[in-house]
Amino acid sequence: LNAIVLGIATFDFVTDNEDVAHVFSQIDLSFLIIFTIEISLQLIYHGHKLFLDGWLFFDFVIVLLSWSLDSLKVFRAFRVIRTIRLVARLKTLKNLLNAIFEVGPSVTAVLALLLLIMYVYAVLCTELFGDLHELGLTDGNYFGRLDISLFTLLEMVTLEWAEIARQVEEVHYYASFIFGSFLVMTGFILYSLVVAIICDAVQENEHKEELAAAEKEKAESRKRLNQMKKRVEMLTMN
Template identity: 35%
Template sequence: MTSARFQHAVTALILINAVTLGLETSATVMAGFGPALEFVDSSLLCLFTAELALRIFAFRVRFFRDPWGVFDLVVIGISWAPSGGDLSVLRSLRVLRVLRLLSVVPSLRNVVEAMLAALPGMGSIVLLMGLMFYVSGVMATKLFGESMPEKFGTLGGSIFTLFQLMTLEGWVEDIVKPAMENHPGALLFFIPFIVISTFVVLNLFLGVIVESIQTLRETRESADAEAAQAATDAAASAAHADSQMLLSEVRALRMEISTLRAERG
């Protein structure tokens, strides 16, 4: 169940399923190969279910203690949900099976675990960004609310516009140039905001995630090193015990030989 060959086979099936689900979005392909694609999809679902049943049988309670195992169970369970009537939307959720790559590919699993581990550290950055958006939104409403009411007329509208500004989506033509028509010094507000929000705060997020990945890697390497050292110590102890037993047998054999010689003498 945990062999590399078995994992590679499961990965290949997931990739095949991803291709078939993508082909089903084409009306032309479905008109020509619709029944065949549906048969392949149903067959793959049965294979995934059998693979999941084997894992549950092999690991039993340990399977449900593994978050990735529960994730696979939920994804496969959604795929078996009825897709008729009001629940027809569940049919589109079959594509979630492709997300099983996260639990099968170790590198992807490590990235997701690192991101989840980084969530507590992101709290302070989110608070900082929220505070920055609130202060900047109030300032933008007071500065540009009268001249650009559709963008900065309300606090909520200002915060939304600033979020668009942070993404750098149409920030020159839609926001900065219209603001500079009535406020020539508007760049003194927008440029620092863009630099702080886009290049500083977002890089802080990346820094926290990268640090989490490095910490997770170091922790696993340390655990592997400890396990290898423990195995080495156990092997050394076993070898020492074997050598002591062999030495005892040699001594006993020498005593028997000495006894035999004494009896003959």
């Protein structure tokens, strides 16, 4: 609810009207008081263990900064990040989030490969197309320096490549082969690898949960069976 209020407070009808802005400010203050009471109760209940829990410690820091740095709205706006905690209550999203954390090393390796490919193509494009803007053949300086080439290729990875590619292809026909191979390797193969890694991790997490649930059910069954045996033995003794 606080996230919705923070979002509505950014509209012009709130920011341009002092009375409405004051009302939203008071509502925000009410939420801050509620958050303060909540984190205080959490601190009483958990004690020093609160600082060992990432989410609870994050809440504590945000509330503390909201009071001590009230004039800096950016810290108060950070409370909207608390809505991410809802992920923990949704099993599907929770499994996905856990999978993303677990496949961190594998995804990092794929990203490293992506950066290597981008660097190779950035050097190639800078050498081949670096003078096009100086000659007035392109609208922008897309490949004038290595850092500019890297940024341009990053744009192309996000599939905003058509205009840049067409301008360069009008001068160098072979540019289509360079850009095409780059997009195939980055936009399709590497993205597919990341998706495959995450999907595999999600399935593995779900399998682990199923095994854990099965083990728990077996343990409960054994417990009930032992209780029944004890009752039978007691009846037999009587």
